[in-house]
Amino acid sequence: MAESVDTTRTLLTPLRRPDFIRLWMADGLWWQSMWMETLVTGWLALEMTDSAWWVSVVAFCRNIPVPLVGFLGPVWVERFRRRRVIQALQSVNLLAALTLAILYHFGRLEYWHLTMVSLANGAAWALDWPTRRALLPDLVGRDHVVDAMVLENVLQSLTRLSGPLLAGLAMQHLGAGGTLWILCLIGGTGLLVLLGLRTDSHSPEQTAGIRDALARTREGLRYVRGNSAILGTLIITVIMNAWAFPFQALLPVFARDVLGQGPFGLGLLGAANGAGAMVGLLLVNLSRRSFGHPAIFSTGSILACVGLLAFSLSSSMTLSLAALAIAGVGQAGFSIMQSSIILVEATDQMRSRAMGALVIAIGVGPLGRVQAGAMAVAWSAPVAVFCMAASGALATLAVVLLLLGFVRRSQEPPDD
Secondary structure, eight states: OHHHHHHHHHHTGGGGOHHHHHHHHHHHHHHHHHHHHHHHHHHHHHHHHOOHHHHHHHHHHHHTHHHHHHHHHHHHGGGSOHHHHHHHHHHHHHHHHHHHHHHHHTTOOOHHHHHHHHHHHHHHHHHHHHHHHHHHHHHHOGGGHHHHHHHHHHHHHHHHHHHHHHHHHHHHHTHHHHHHHHHHHHHHHHHHHHTTOOOOOOOSSOOOSHHHHHHHHHHHHHHHHTOHHHHHHHHHHHHIIIIIGGGGGGHHHIIIIISOOOHHHHHHHHHHHHHHHHHHHHHHHHHTTTSOHHHHHHHHHHHHHHHHHHHHHOOSHHHHHHHHHHHHHHHHHHHHHHHHHHHHHSOTTTHHHHHHHHHHHHTTHHHHHHHHHHHHHHHOHHHHHHHHHHHHHHHHHHHHHHSTTOSSOOOSOOOO
16 A cells, blocks of 8 residues: 555656646647547548548658658757747648648648648657657756656646547538637647746756757667667557558548448547557556566557557457457557656757657557558558557567567666
8 A cells, every 4th residue: 555655656756846747737638639530521521522542641741751751850940949839830730720720721621731731740849749849847847857757747647538539520510610719729828838838947958059969869870779668669650650640640531431320420539549548548557566577668650550450350349449458458558658668768958859850750650550541442441450450469579579678678868
């Protein structure tokens, strides 16, 4: 009992920091908006084109800026204070939502507008996400990074549940236009919260320009190659973004064409993943004192793939919801430990560079979404998800077995 009380007290320690609370609340609104936007744009694309391929193209546009901007972007923005960066990028998200809402209101919204806004949001995310993550150790201290990540994932999982549900309900009762205006409201509230940040956090070594940023990016890539925990995390991140997570782009196709559901059914499918992630959060918090972070990370990744395999084989709404919940349990382990491993392992000087390498790893996602769309057109959406999830599980297992020194308990950062 005493150990349980101590664990809870440690977990809540970051909430004593006012700036962490502001960032935490803003992140919750940010995730809520992202999950809603993904479903709304996917459904609009399906209604406009009636094609799984063009639905996947919208998801591709949302992710293709990640490897391009993420290659130098996170290192280049080290020259600015981190709170200024995320405030500016939150403004981009708000303007993107306003653009879609106004175009829809006046009956001018077209498919290419969805792709352009997705490109803008993807570019903003490629800078915003690593900057928010790099800010955490300065707000809560390195010893409480994992606690902060668990708390962050509480909101992420809640919004993975509430985002699709609210998007489905809003589209059913208010239409796509009303849902887009809700996105504007959420984005504006998030910006107001971020404007309250007071931290002066910035990189210990600011870049002098693009050439310096390129040199530091190369240095960061060499650094992560020499750290098995970070390297294994990046490889599995590539695997999951290439073969597991692209299923999200095909959810509208599963909802309408496989399970015979409308917008609300689509929202339930997305929410099931979030419900499983909530259970996963509890399991991760209980297990992180007994198992190493890489072990939890890789186990969660494999479990997420197993849940997707079951989802791809289901033609029942009930079984599909259960399978996505299982995938969500695994995804919680992936999502909490992905950033935690890098933030704990990397030195302060290498933190932004290591996070930039993580963005590059996430950047393979667009290829996975294009592959998913092409396979869905050629073979069907269920076959596409089955093949990709099976590949993800086998490849992750290979990393665990073959990368020496990856699955181990590692809590202390290495020397420079």
